[in-house]
Amino acid sequence: MNIALIAHDKKKDNLIRFVQKYKSIFTNHQLFATGTTGQRIIDETGLDVHRFQSGPLGGDQEIGAFIANHKMDLILFFRDPLTAQPHEPDVSALIRLCDVYSVPLATNNGTAEILVKAVERGEVENRSTLKKNEREEGN
Incomplete structure (x- = not known):
């Protein structure tokens, strides 16, 4: 599963934890x-992460292109709704x-936890089903 991890500056520590x-x-x-x-994430967890540009420099749009091309399955975007x-x-x-x-999109810790636990249980299959249907329909 391809998972995007995004966080506004004031939410980066929350996402890392x-x-x-x-x-x-x-x-x-x-x-x-x-x-x-x-x-x-790389520095603090040791996980392998493909990095796009920073959000303000087009990273959000790069992830958006992956979504539009059916290459992204889940987005965890820890947003800061109180800062412009x-x-x-x-x-x-x-x-x-x-x-x-x-x-599937989570914009806060609570929803992200629900989605990640569903991923662990194998319950997030919607994207796979949609991709298969689109291939069969020739889209």
Whole structure:
């Protein structure tokens, strides 16, 4: 499963602690992250992470392109809703793409925990089913 890990500056520590807590689950999947977040995950957990650009420099859009091309299965985006973000339109577009392509998205620790535990139990199969149906339909 391809999992994107994204966090606004004030939420990066929360995401790092979350990944450390569930490292045994993340080890079994391909991880992707925006710039600084990805480097911190690598440095602080030892996990292998494909890094995109930083969010404000296009990383959110790169992840969005993966979503639109059916290459991303789950997004964990620890957002900071109380701080204005200079790339807010990109954030909104990423969330919209998750809705359009039925990609599970968590924007906070509570929802992320539910999704990661479902991944561990093998209950997040929606993306695999959608990909198979799209291949069969020729999309």
